[in-house]
C-alpha cells in the first residue's frame with residue numbers, strides 16, 4: 001500500500017516536530033486519553049505516514065509496548081510542566097533508542113527526495129523519533145514547545161513562527177472553537193431573556 005492511500009485522518013501532524021507528532025498519538029490526555037496506537041498495525045501506519053520509510057513497517061506487540069513507553073518518556077521530557085525536572089531513567093530510554101544504528105537516509109534518483117532505508121523499519125522509525133527528541137531538547141526551540149491553549153486538547157506543538165505567539169495546535173480547529181466560545185460567552189450577559 002502506498003503512503004498516499006493511507007488515511008492521515010486519525011493521526012495529528014500539527015506539532016511541527018516528528019517527536020511531538022508521535023506524542024500526539026495519545027490525544028485528549030485531559031479527557032481520559034484517546035489512544036491512536038491501539039494495535040501494532042497502527043504503529044506501522046503512523047511510522048509510514050510520519051517518515052519516508054522505504055518499506056512497510058510490520059510491528060509486533062512488543063514493538064508497540066516499547067513505542068508507547070518511548071512516547072510517554074518524550075512527553076515528560078518536553079512538556080512545559082515537567083521538562084525542568086527530567087528523570088534519569090527517561091533520559092536513558094531516549095538515549096538507548098537514539099543510539100540504535102543500521103539505517104540511514106538515501107537521496108532519491110531525482111536528488112530531491114529522501115527515503116529512510118532500514119533492515120528493521122520499526123526500530124529505525126522509533127530511533128529517528130528519539131533522535132528528533134534529542135535534537136529538540138538540546139536545541140533552541142524547546143522554549144517554544146507549548147501545549148494547545150484549548151483546555152481539553154493537550155496537543156504539544158513547537159511554535160516555529162517568527163513572532164512566537166501561537167497558542168493553538170491548529171487555528172482552524174482549536175483556534176476557531178475557542179474564538180466561537182469566547183464570542184458566545186461575551187454575549188450571554190446581553191442576550192434577551
Ligand SMILES: [Zn+2]
Nearest residue numbers: 148153169174
Ligand atoms: Zn489543539
